[in-house]
Amino acid sequence: MISFIIRRVLQSVLVLLVVGLVAFSMFRFVGDPIDNMLGQERTIEDIERLRTQLGLDQPFVVQYYKFLEGAVQGNFGVSYRQGRPVAEIIIERAPATLELAAVSGVLAILLGIALGVFTAIRRNGFAANFIMSASLIGVSLPTFLIGILLIYLFSVELGWLPSFGRGEVVDLGWWSTGFLTESGLKALILPSITLGLYQMTLIMRLVRSEMLEVLRQDYIRFARARGLKDRALYFRHALKNTMVPVITVIGLQLGAIIAFAIITETVFQWPGVGLLFINAIQFVDIPVMAAYLMLISVMFVAINLIVDLLYLAIDPRLRIGR
Amino acid sequence: MTDTPIETPAAKAPPKTAFGRFLDSDFFYSFRKSPVAVTSFGVTVLLILSAIFAPLIAPTNPFDPASLNLMNGFTAPMTPNAFTGETFLLGTDDQGRDVFSTILYGMRISLFVGAAAVAFAMVLGIALGLLAGYVGGWTETIIMRVADVQLTFPSILVAMLIFGIAKGVTPIEYRDQMAIWVLIVAIGLSDWVQFARVVRGATLVEKGKDYVQAARLIGRRPVPIMVRHILPNVLSPVLVIATISLALAIIAEATLSFLGVGAPPTQPSLGTLIRIGQGFLFSGEWWILFFPALTLLALALSVNLLGDWLRDALNPKLR
Numbered sequence: 212m213i214s215f216i217i218r219r220v221l222q223s224v225l226v227l228l229v230v231g232l233v234a235f236s237m238f239r240f241v242g243d244p245i246d247n248m249l250g251q252e253r254t255i256e257d258i259e260r261l262r263t264q265l266g267l268d269q270p271f272v273v274q275y276y277k278f279l280e281g282a283v284q285g286n287f288g289v290s291y292r293q294g295r296p297v298a299e300i301i302i303e304r305a306p307a308t309l310e311l312a313a314v315s316g317v318l319a320i321l322l323g324i325a326l327g328v329f330t331a332i333r334r335n336g337f338a339a340n341f342i343m344s345a346s347l348i349g350v351s352l353p354t355f356l357i358g359i360l361l362i363y364l365f366s367v368e369l370g371w372l373p374s375f376g377r378g379e380v381v382d383l384g385w386w387s388t389g390f391l392t393e394s395g396l397k398a399l400i401l402p403s404i405t406l407g408l409y410q411m412t413l414i415m416r417l418v419r420s421e422m423l424e425v426l427r428q429d430y431i432r433f434a435r436a437r438g439l440k441d442r443a444l445y446f447r448h449a450l451k452n453t454m455v456p457v458i459t460v461i462g463l464q465l466g467a468i469i470a471f472a473i474i475t476e477t478v479f480q481w482p483g484v485g486l487l488f489i490n491a492i493q494f495v496d497i498p499v500m501a502a503y504l505m506l507i508s509v510m511f512v513a514i515n516l517i518v519d520l521l522y523l524a525i526d527p528r529l530r531i532g533r
Numbered sequence: 534m535t536d537t538p539i540e541t542p543a544a545k546a547p548p549k550t551a552f553g554r555f556l557d558s559d560f561f562y563s564f565r566k567s568p569v570a571v572t573s574f575g576v577t578v579l580l581i582l583s584a585i586f587a588p589l590i591a592p593t594n595p596f597d598p599a600s601l602n603l604m605n606g607f608t609a610p611m612t613p614n615a616f617t618g619e620t621f622l623l624g625t626d627d628q629g630r631d632v633f634s635t636i637l638y639g640m641r642i643s644l645f646v647g648a649a650a651v652a653f654a655m656v657l658g659i660a661l662g663l664l665a666g667y668v669g670g671w672t673e674t675i676i677m678r679v680a681d682v683q684l685t686f687p688s689i690l691v692a693m694l695i696f697g698i699a700k701g702v703t704p705i706e707y708r709d710q711m712a713i714w715v716l717i718v719a720i721g722l723s724d725w726v727q728f729a730r731v732v733r734g735a736t737l738v739e740k741g742k743d744y745v746q747a748a749r750l751i752g753r754r755p756v757p758i759m760v761r762h763i764l765p766n767v768l769s770p771v772l773v774i775a776t777i778s779l780a781l782a783i784i785a786e787a788t789l790s791f792l793g794v795g796a797p798p799t800q801p802s803l804g805t806l807i808r809i810g811q812g813f814l815f816s817g818e819w820w821i822l823f824f825p826a827l828t829l830l831a832l833a834l835s836v837n838l839l840g841d842w843l844r845d846a847l848n849p850k851l852r
Contacts, residue, residue, distance in 0.1 A: 226682050229682070235700060237701070251558075262546075283684055285799065295802070309842075348834075350831060351780075351830075351834050351837050353784045353787060353788055353791075353829070353833065354788070355787075355788060355791050355792075355805070356826055356829070356830065357805070359807070359811060359814070359826070361816060361823070362814065363819075367814060374815075378725070438763075454739060467687055469687070469691045470687045471687065471689075471695070473790060473792070474791075474792065475688075477791075477792050478811075488693075488695075489792050489793065489794065491697070492693060492696065492697035492700065492794045493793055493794060495697070495700055495701045497701060500697050500698075504694060507686075507690070508686070511685050511686060512685070
């Protein structure tokens with residue numbers, strides 16, 4: 212088991228090194244950094260000086276090492292477009308994305324589990340069938356169309372909720388939050404539904420099928436024969452045993468929520484990291500793209516590693532034979 | 534969904550022609566008996582045909598500046614324009630382009646990019662999957678590790694990144710022209726893993742069978758064994774993945790174009806049209822957004838349902 216953990220960690224480190232190489236190659240070979248930093252009026256001396264200053268005259272491996280060293284310390288260079296350090300821009304934008312992702316994640320988990328249990332218990336009822344059919348359409352609809360649909364309904368037609376931005380935010384020093392003002396909370400509603408809907412349907416369908424599986428088993432029948440109340444039966448005995456695969460999926464979907472935030476943030480012009488990334492692609496702002504790539508891969512690799520190790524902790528059968 | 538009873542055709546004499554045999558097959562029977570499959574097939578074929586014959590069906594060519602009249606801008610569907618008196622089936626956009634025509638031409642680009650991306654992913658995935666499964670060893674380890682790593686990231690993110698890098702490499706004056714091809718490569722590269730994994734798994738099974746051993750014994754080279762003998766036997770799951778991938782690729786293309794990192798406004802796909810239409814959501818010109826969105830929805834949904842049905846129909850375990 213120890214050897215499995217070590218192998219798994221080494222593998223994650225290798226993945227990060229490869230991603231780092233991709234990010235570094237973007238820096239080095241996509242466009243000329245010198246071109247990007249110096250204006251039209253430049254001399255050969257200027258170019259040479261900057262080349263030594265940036266270390267571009269050194270061997271490839273040394274440059275790669277320096278790049279990784281900088282990245283680990285949070286130094287991703289300067290944005291071509293904004294002329295400010297990338298790390299600074301990302302830190303400024305991170306709270307918006309994290310708050311949005313947290314709210315939609317919680318929404319997806321709570322509603323997904325509740326609806327999943329409901330549709331499993333009343334599986335032939337009208338409401339349960341309706342929810343299941345609706346979820347099928349929800350899965351096929353592209354995220355951005357759901358966002359536009361919600362904007363049309365609640366902003367254009369009804370005028371209840373804002374269609375873009377974060378509303379008023381309160382600055383807490385290094386963190387700006389939208390949770391403390393009314394307009395901030397209102398602005399959160401539509402984007403978080405848009406972002407969380409897909410994950411919610413996924414969790415719901417998974418909980419439902421796992422519940423149906425568990426409810427067929429003997430110990431549930433015996434518990435019922437013993438005269439346990441329905442609520443204790445469903446939530447204490449059945450739901451608990453469906454949780455292992457559900458937790459895995461939730462873990463893996465956490466990363467997906469942050470990635471799909473790109474789409475939601477663009478629809479709602481939410482000033483987060485995703486919108487920053489899309490703008491960086493549009494204007495070929497390589498440092499921002501590279502930094503985003505590195506950050507998101509660290510996150511994905513970490514989540515995958517944790518989920519794998521959790522598996523090992525939860526299910527003792529997996530420990531044999533590794 | 535499709536667990537219809539299977540007739541035993543033993544009583545009838547088997548028809549001679551290939552088409553006759555197809556009409557008599559279990560496959561066609563379960564297709565005929567599934568209203569979802571028939572409807573989604575019908576809608577898909579209708580949309581594909583209208584995209585192919587767009588130049589014949591569309592009343593105007595929206596990309597020919599000569600046929601445009603700015604006075605026709607913002608005409609509502611089925612109502613005559615206040616200045617020119619012309620009527621448009623689905624209205625016009627801000628530049629006076631007929632929405633019905635832009636949808637037909639946009640669908641062409643959406644379908645072309647989707648189909649080409651899936652074809653690219655399929656060829657790449659099949660080749661690498663066959664190689665990994667048949668050759669094994671280091672080749673297999675490297676290919677499947679890369680696949681695993683890529684699978685960790687959502688494919689839309691991979692596509693965006695490839696698009697961004699390619700955009701940085703191409704000179705500014707060629708970017709709009711190249712955008713469609715870059716899009717195809719980006720979506721294709723983000724989607725090959727599914728094919729490679731399935732083909733590798735099936736190849737591992739086929740490799741152990743007698744006919745492969747026999748082919749090897751009579752001295753056929755590895756490449757002909759892979760392409761001529763193993764490939765035909767692993768194609769049926771590939772077909773299912775290809776159909777589902779097509780729906781995903783169409784949605785991915787629409788999403789990228791909607792985000793402004795896909796098809797350029799000079800060659801708008803359905804996603805680009807929705808992006809343009811979103812700008813007029815608040816000013817009341819709903820048709821510029823609504824009809825392209827509806828078309829995209831119909832296209833994605835019908836291809837998706839068709840793929841789902843195909844998966845069930847070709848899965849012998851569900852029989």
